[in-house]
Amino acid sequence: MQCASDKIIEQVKYVLNKEPVNQVGSYVWTHLTNLMETADPHKQAIRNILEDETLKKEFDMDNRKYSRNYEGSIFLEKINSGATAEGDLIWSSKSFIPRSGMFNMTVDLFGNAINLFEIGGRVEGLEYFLESYFGPNGYFSEKEVQKAVDETALDVIKADKVSRIDKRVSKSNIQV
Numbered sequence: 091m092q093c094a095s096d097k098i099i100e101q102v103k104y105v106l107n108k109e110p111v112n113q114v115g116s117y118v119w120t121h122l123t124n125l126m127e128t129a130d131p132h133k134q135a136i137r138n139i140l141e142d143e144t145l146k147k148e149f150d151m152d153n154r155k156y157s158r159n160y161e162g163s164i165f166l167e168k169i170n171s172g173a174t175a176e177g178d179l180i181w182s183s184k185s186f187i188p189r190s191g192m193f194n195m196t197v198d199l200f201g202n203a204i205n206l207f208e209i210g211g212r213v214e215g216l217e218y219f220l221e222s223y224f225g226p227n228g229y230f231s232e233k234e235v236q237k238a239v240d241e242t243a244l245d246v247i248k249a250d251k252v253s254r255i256d257k258r259v260s261k262s263n264i265q266v
Contacts (some may be wrong), residue, residue, distance in 0.1 A: 094136045113181060116156035124161035130174045131165055132203055157181050165198065172198045178210075185217045 102118065109115040125133060126140045157180045165172030174196045182189040192210035196203050223229045 094139055096139055099136075099139055113157045113183060117159055117178075117180070121159035124159055128161060128174075129163040129165045129172065130161075131172065131198055131201075155181060170200050174198070187213075187217055187220070189214065 102122070106115060106118050106122075109118070122140060125136050128134075128137055158178070160177040160179070161174065162176075163172065163174040174194075176192075176194045176196075178190075178192045179188050180190045190210065190212035192208070194208040195206045197206060198204070221228060224231075226232070
């Protein structure tokens with residue numbers, strides 16, 4: 091999308107309007123929406139092309155279930171510098187956890203983009219592992235976790251009450 095043109099954007103919009111897969115539509119929609127709002131100086135050409143476009147909100151979906159592109163950028167013209175943080179979270183319809191993710195941090199100093207770091211990963215099959223530990227029949231079933239939380243919470247409350255009583259007794263001893 092760095093070298094986008096009006097023709098490419100029209101093709102992307104056409105495909106987006108016909109897209110049957112919500113995961114793909116959600117990702118493309120968030121990517122285009124982020125490009126419309128970016129402050130990154132290296133993406134201003136595409137922002138200008140998208141400026142007058144309107145996108146249907148049909149792919150504005152729950153970000154806990156659907157693939158998304160994230161982008162936050164700031165650019166200060168007075169010092170000719172800025173920063174951009176970008177990320178992708180790709181979900182699969184077959185899993186309750188993301189399939190892959192990526193995070194990129196870039197700074198722009200005096201017209202030069204400097205990539206500070208980029209990290210990403212892809213995981214498959216982790217949901218079976220998590221389910222074996224935290225699922226209904228897992229090692230840490232809901233009952234076991236609730237029991238541990240209740241016991242720990244009671245211990246903390248008891249310890250807090252004891253420390254308050256100690257402080258009151260200590261204060262009353264000083265005043266006597």
